[in-house]
Amino acid sequence: MAADIEQALLQQLADSADGIPDSGDFATAVGQDHLKVVGIIKSLEAAEMITVEDISHSRFVLTSEARAYLSAGSPEVQLFNAVPADGITLAQLKSQLPGDVSDVGFKQAMQQRWVALDKSAGEPRVVRKVDSVTDGAQAQLAAVAAGNELPKAEADALKKRKLIKLDTWKTYRVSKGAKFATQRKKQATELTSEMIASGSWRSEEFKPFNFNSMGLPPSGGHLHPLMKVRSQYRKIFVAMGFQEMPTNNYVESSFWNFDSLFQPQQHPARDAHDTFFLTSPAASDTFPEDYLARVKPAASDTFPEDYLARVKAVHEHGGHGSAGYGYCWKRSEAQKNLLRTHTTAVSSRMLYKLAQEGFKPAKYFSIDRVFRNEAVDRTHLAEFHQVEGLVCDRGLTLGHLIATLQEFFSRLGMKELRFKPAFNPYTEPSMEIFGYSSELGKWMEVGNSGMFRPEMLQPMGLPPDVNVIAWGLSLERPTMILYGIDNIRDLFGHKVSLSMVKSNPICRMGL
Numbered sequence: 001m002a003a004d005i006e007q008a009l010l011q012q013l014a015d016s017a018d019g020i021p022d023s024g025d026f027a028t029a030v031g032q033d034h035l036k037v038v039g040i041i042k043s044l045e046a047a048e049m050i051t052v053e054d055i056s057h058s059r060f061v062l063t064s065e066a067r068a069y070l071s072a073g074s075p076e077v078q079l080f081n082a083v084p085a086d087g088i089t090l091a092q093l094k095s096q097l098p099g100d101v102s103d104v105g106f107k108q109a110m111q112q113r114w115v116a117l118d119k120s121a122g123e124p125r126v127v128r129k130v131d132s133v134t135d136g137a138q139a140q141l142a143a144v145a146a147g148n149e150l151p152k153a154e155a156d157a158l159k160k161r162k163l164i165k166l167d168t169w170k171t172y173r174v175s176k177g178a179k180f181a182t183q184r185k186k187q188a189t190e191l192t193s194e195m196i197a198s199g200s201w202r203s204e205e206f207k208p209f210n211f212n213s214m215g216l217p218p219s220g221g222h223l224h225p226l227m228k229v230r231s232q233y234r235k236i237f238v239a240m241g242f243q244e245m246p247t248n249n250y251v252e253s254s255f256w257n258f259d260s261l262f263q264p265q266q267h268p269a270r271d272a273h274d275t276f277f278l279t280s281p282a283a284s285d286t287f288p289e290d291y292l293a294r295v296k297p298a299a300s301d302t303f304p305e306d307y308l309a310r311v312k313a314v315h316e317h318g319g320h321g322s323a324g325y326g327y328c329w330k331r332s333e334a335q336k337n338l339l340r341t342h343t344t345a346v347s348s349r350m351l352y353k354l355a356q357e358g359f360k361p362a363k364y365f366s367i368d369r370v371f372r373n374e375a376v377d378r379t380h381l382a383e384f385h386q387v388e389g390l391v392c393d394r395g396l397t398l399g400h401l402i403a404t405l406q407e408f409f410s411r412l413g414m415k416e417l418r419f420k421p422a423f424n425p426y427t428e429p430s431m432e433i434f435g436y437s438s439e440l441g442k443w444m445e446v447g448n449s450g451m452f453r454p455e456m457l458q459p460m461g462l463p464p465d466v467n468v469i470a471w472g473l474s475l476e477r478p479t480m481i482l483y484g485i486d487n488i489r490d491l492f493g494h495k496v497s498l499s500m501v502k503s504n505p506i507c508r509m510g511l
Contacts, residue, residue, distance in 0.1 A: 005032055006040045010182050013050065013174065022055060024171035034171070041172055049180050053173040058166055060144050060155060066163035070145060074137035079105030080114050080128070087118060087127035104161075137163075225500075226385065226492065228507035229479045230367050233387055236411045237365040242389060245346050247368035253284050255303055255334035257345040259311055260352070261426035262455040264325045265333045269341065276371050276382075278337040303334070307352065310459035320454040320464075339371035342472070343388045344426070348456075351392065351468065355461035361393040367475060378487045385475035390452075396467035398429055401449060405471060409435055409446070412478070418443065428453050433471065439481055447473030482507060 008030055013019055020026050023041060027034040044050045062070075072078060082088070082096050094102040106126070109115045114133055118125045140154050144164055149155075158164045187207035188195075195201035223231075234244070258270055268274065284303075308331075318324030340346075343366045350364055371383045391404060402419065409417055416436040424430040427450025435446040449471035457468060476488055483504060489495045 002036065002040060005030060005037060006044070006184065007182075009037070009040060009044070009174070010049070010180075010184075013176055013180065014182050019176065020174040022171050023174060024057075026174075038172070041174060044184070045177070047179065047184065048177045049184065050177045051175045053175075055171045055173055056168065057171060058168045059147065060150070060159075060164040061167045062141060062145055063163055063165055066141050066158075067145075069138060069163070070141055073135050074108070074141075075101045075105030076108035076112065076114065077105075077133060077135040077138065079109050080133050083115055083126050083128050085128065087125040090117070090124050090126055093126050222502045224496075225479050225483050225485075225504050225507065226475060228504075229482065230385070230475060232507055233367055233475070234365075236408065237389060239411070240363070240408065242363040242365040245343075245350050245364045245366040247343055247346050247366045249346075250339055250369065250371070251278065251337055252340040252345045253303075253334065254336040254338060255284075255308070255311075256348055257338060257340055257342075259315070259329075259334045260307075260348040260456065260460075261344060262314065262453055263425040264315065264327065265330060266325075266327065267425060270333075274373050275341055276339040276373055278339075281337060283332070283335040283337060304352075307459060307461075308334070314455045314459055318455070320458045322453075322455045324455075341372050342370050343368055343386045344470075344472070347388060347390055347470065348460075351452075351457065351462065352460045354392065359463055359466060361391075363389075363391050365389040376489075378489070379477075381476075381488055381492060384492070386472055387475050388470065388472040390468055390470035392462075392466060392468045394463070394465050394467070396451070396469050398451065401431075401451060401469040401471070404469060405433060405449060408471075409433075414446070419449075422448065422450075424448065424450055426453055426456050427451055427470065433473070437481060446478075447471055 009020070009026065012026070023037055024034055027037040030037075041050065041052055045052050069075070073081075078097060078101055079093070082093060090106075093106075096102075097105065106115070110117075112133075114128070114130055115126050116129050118127050137158070140150055140158060141163060143150060144158070150158070155164065159166075185205060188204050189207050191201060191206070195204060237244070254270065258267070259265070263269070312329045312331075313319065314322065315325055315329040316327065318326075346366055346368075347364065350362075354360070354362055366388050367385060369383055370386045374380050374382055376382060389408065391400070405419075406417055409415075414435040414437070418434040419431040420434065422430040422432045430448070430450035432445055433447040433449055434443050436443050449469070452468040452470060454464070457466065458464060476492060479485070480488060480491055483491075485491050490497070490500070
C-alpha cells in the first residue's frame with residue numbers, strides 16, 4: 001500500500017510542471033489518510049528525491065458542548081422558551097433545564113435583555129421582556145460546522161464562551177528534488193564480495209556513513225551504588241593491610257552469634273522481636289539425615305566441646321577478672337539457628353581459628369549483609385550491610401584503636417572525628433564514633449567501636465596479652481549521603497529504580 005502511494009506521488013510529480021500544490025488534496029484524490037502520505041513525503045525528502053514547503057491551515061471547529069446546541073438550540077433560547085408568558089420562579093426554571101443550561105442560558109438571556117428577574121411578589125420570578133427571539137448563536141454554530149468563516153466579532157464571542165476552538169494542521173507543497181526519479185532505488189549499506197566479483201559496485205549507490213552518529217548504547221550491566229561504595233571500602237581495607245573474612249553464611253547458630261561474644265542468653269537482642277529465628281531447622285541438631293554431610297553449613301556445625309565448656313563457665317561463674325553473669329547457661333539456647341544479626345559472628349569464628357592454629361598478629365575485615373527484626377521506615381530496613389574491621393595483636397590499647405580509626409576514616413574523606421563512651425556486651429572500653437560531614441554540614445554518628453573483652457578472647461585460647469580492637473559501621477548510610485538518597489527503600493529493596501542503577505555516577509572517596 002505504501003509503495004502504491006509513493007509511486008502515485010512520484011508519477012504525478014513527473015507529469016506536472018507545478019508539482020503537487022497541496023498534499024492534503026493529493027491524499028483525498030488517492031483516497032488515503034494524510035498521515036500516511038506525510039510519512040512517505042518525509043522519507044522521499046530524506047532521500048533528496050523531493051523538496052517540500054510547509055502550508056499552515058487553521059479553522060474554527062465546534063467543541064463537544066456546542067455540538068449539543070446544534071439541534072437543541074443555544075442555552076439562552078432554551079431558557080427563553082422555558083419561560084411561560086406569566087413568568088416562572090427561578091427554582092422551577094432551573095429544575096426544567098438540563099445540566100448547566102439554566103445557569104449559562106439565564107446569564108446570556110439577561111445580557112441580551114430577553115428576560116428579567118421580578119422580585120416584587122416576594123420569591124424571584126423570571127419573566128419575558130420580549131415576545132420572541134432569534135437563535136443567532138445556533139445559526140453561527142451551524143455555519144462553523146459547515147466550514148464557513150464567521151466575522152471576527154462573532155467568532156471571538158463564541159470562542160469566549162468556549163463553544164468553538166481553533167484547529168490547526170499542516171500540509172505540504174511538493175516539488176522535484178535534486179535526485180528525483182520515478183522509481184526509488186534502494187541504497188546499498190555495505191560493500192559485499194559479490195559486488196566486487198561482478199563489478200556491480202561501480203554502478204551501485206551506497207548509503208553514506210554518518211560518522212557523527214552516537215550509535216546504540218551498550219547493553220552491558222550496571223553497578224548498584226552499594227556495590228560501588230563497597231568496592232571503595234574494600235580497597236581502603238586492602239591498602240591498610242587487612243585480609244577479608246569469609247562471610248558467605250547468612251544462617252548462624254546463637255552460639256557464634258551471641259554466646260561466644262560474651263552476650264548473656266537473657267539479653268534483649270536475643271528476643272524474637274529483635275532477631276529472626278529459624279523454624280526449620282530450629283536448632284543445630286535437628287537437620288535431616290545426611291544434611292550436615294552433604295551441605296556442611298558453617299552456621300550449624302558441631303560446637304567445639306572444650307570451647308563450649310569454657311564459654312559456659314565464663315557466662316555462669318566469670319573468670320579472667322570478671323564475675324560473669326551468674327545464671328544457668330543453656331546449651332539449647334546456644335543451638336538456636338538464626339539469621340545473623342552482625343558480622344561479628346564471623347569475627348568470632350576467625351579469632352577462634354586463629355587461636356587454634358597458633359596465634360600470630362592479624363588484621364581482618366568484612367562487608368556483608370546482616371538481618372534484624374526492625375520496623376521498616378525511611379532510614380531502617382530489616383536487612384542491611386555491615387562493614388567491620390578488627391586488629392589482633394599483643395599489647396594493643398585504646399590509643400591504637402583511636403589512631404586506626406582516624407587513619408581509616410581519613411581515607412574515606414572524613415578528617416574530623418569525635419568519640420563518645422558507650423556500652424557493648426563484648427567490648428570494654430567501647431566508643432561511638434562521630435564524624436563531621438562536609439556534605440551535610442553537621443556532626444553525625446558513623447559507627448561503633450571498642451576492644452574485645454578478655455571474657456570473649458581467652459576462652460578461645462588466645463594468649464592473655466593479646467588484645468583485639470574492632471569497629472563497625474553501616475554501608476547504606478554513607479551511600480545515601482554520597483548519592484543524595486533520602487529514603488533507604490529507594491536504595492535497597494524492590495522499590496529501587498532501575499534507571500537510577502543505570503545512571504548513577506562513579507564513586508570516589510578520599511583515598
